[in-house]
Amino acid sequence: EAGVTQFPSHSVIEKGQTVTLRCDPISGHDNLYWYRRVMGKEIKFLLHFVKESKQDESGMPNNRFLAERTGGTYSTLKVQPAELEDSGVYFCASSHPTGGRLAGPYEQYFGPGTRLTVT
Amino acid sequence: ELKVEQNPLFLSMQEEKNYTIYCNYSTTSDRLYWYRQDPVKSLESLFVLLSNGAVKQEGRLMASLDTKARLSTLHITAAVHDLSATYFCAVVAGGTSYGKLTFGQGTILTVHP
Numbered sequence: 001e002a003g004v005t006q007f008p009s010h011s012v013i014e015k016g017q018t019v020t021l022r023c024d025p026i027s028g029h030d031n032l033y034w035y036r037r038v039m040g041k042e043i044k045f046l047l048h049f050v051k052e053s054k055q056d057e058s059g060m061p062n063n064r065f066l067a068e069r070t071g072g073t074y075s076t077l078k079v080q081p082a083e084l085e086d087s088g089v090y091f092c093a094s095s096h097p098t099g100g101r102l103a104g105p106y107e108q109y110f111g112p113g114t115r116l117t118v119t
Numbered sequence: 120e121l122k123v124e125q126n127p128l129f130l131s132m133q134e135e136k137n138y139t140i141y142c143n144y145s146t147t148s149d150r151l152y153w154y155r156q157d158p159v160k161s162l163e164s165l166f167v168l169l170s171n172g173a174v175k176q177e178g179r180l181m182a183s184l185d186t187k188a189r190l191s192t193l194h195i196t197a198a199v200h201d202l203s204a205t206y207f208c209a210v211v212a213g214g215t216s217y218g219k220l221t222f223g224q225g226t227i228l229t230v231h232p
Binding site for chain 1: 123154160161162163164167207209218219220221222223224225
C-alpha cells in the first residue's frame with residue numbers, strides 16, 4: 001500500500017513569490033491534515049479536510065495560506081505571497097475513520113514533508 | 120488551549136544506558152501518541168496510549184500513560200545507535216473525534232558508542 005506522498009520535497013523561493021505544495025493521501029483515506037514545523041519548534045496543526053470539506057482550519061496562520069482538496073483526493077496548500085517566517089517543513093497526514101495499524105480510528109499516517117525555504 | 124511539553128529537549132546517551140523522556144499535557148486527552156522521526160524520514164507512529172495505566176512496549180522502547188497526572192513517559196532501555204532520532208509525543212484533546220494532534224517540542228536523542 002502506497003503511503004502519503006508530498007511534492008515537492010524541497011522548495012526554495014524568494015519572499016513575495018507563490019508556492020504550491022501538494023499532498024496525495026493514502027487511497028481511501030477521507031481525512032487529510034496539514035501540519036507544519038517552523039524553525040525547529042513544535043509541529044503545529046494547520047487544517048483538516050474530510051473529503052473535500054474543511055472540517056477545521058483553526059491552525060491556518062493567515063489569509064496568505066489557501067488549502068484546497070477538490071474532489072476529495074489530493075490536496076494543495078498555496079502560500080501567496082510567501083514571507084520569511086513561512087519557512088519550515090510542511091507535513092501532510094491522512095487517516096481513515098475505521099482503520100489504523102496502532103489505534104484504529106483516526107490514526108494519522110504522515111508524508112515525508114516539504115521543506116520550504118523563503119529567502 | 121491544549122499544551123504539550125516534553126523534556127528533555129536534547130538527550131545525549133551512551134549505548135547500553137537507560138533513560139526516560141517525559142511528556143506532560145495540560146487538558147484531558149482521548150489519545151496520546153509517540154512518534155519517531157529519523158533525519159531523512161517522516162514521522163512514524165510508535166505507540167498509542169488510550170487509557171490510564173496503559174503500557175506499550177516494542178523492543179527497547181516502552182511507553183506509559185498516567186491520565187490523572189497528565190503524563191506519559193517513553194523509556195529507553197539499553198540504548199543503541201539506531202535509536203538516534205527525534206521523538207515526539209502528540210495528544211488528541213478530549214472530545215475531539217477526528218484526531219487533531221497537538222505535538223510536544225520533540226526530543227532529539229543521540230546515542231553515542
